[in-house]
Amino acid sequence: MASELHVDTIKHSGGTSAMTIDSSGRITTPARPAFSAKKVSGGATSLNGHITFDTVAFNVGSCWDGTNKFQAPVAGIYSFSLNAFTTDSSGGAQDDGAGIKVYFEQDTDSSFGSPTVFAQNYIYVTGADGFYNVSISGIASLSASEYVRVNVAAGYIYSNTAATFYPPIFTGFLVG
Secondary structure, X not given: OOOOOOOOEEEOOOOOEEEXXXXXOOEEOOOOOXXXXXXXXXXXXXXXXXXXXXXXXXXXXXXXXXXXXXXXOOOEEEEEEEEEEEEOOOOOOEOOOOEEEEEEEEEOOOOOOOOEEEEEEEEEOOOOOEOOEEXXXXXXXXXXXXXXXXXXXXXXXXXXXXXXXXXXXXXXXXXX
């Protein structure tokens, strides 16, 4: 015998909605940790090393620290992505023959004393100088309170004061 549960919302005993099901069967999870941050300050510039992002589009669950790292509020599988453009050291077109390495690092320590790389991308440019797309994505199994950040280990990514000029965007969310 099959059983059916007829509810519109599933809540924690404290009253927080964890899941909503609409009349068409679509499910939303409004408290699922997620963030989107981008770098728009500093004028047309090149960035490398551990990237600081200054503009937050959303931060569900307060998992983004507001500058350069994500902190997992709960243990689980998380998905991350970065979209950016390559540049040279002065914010101009990347030179023919140049390379760029981008890592996602995780660590249990907020100062990243012993980070683990869980995703990486290497781009080597051949042909004309230019601004080339660099995109990286990765999935990590994180413990509660573990951290993730972006490291441009070699080369540079482009940033510009005008948010419409293709700022680097770093996003992440809890898969489950």
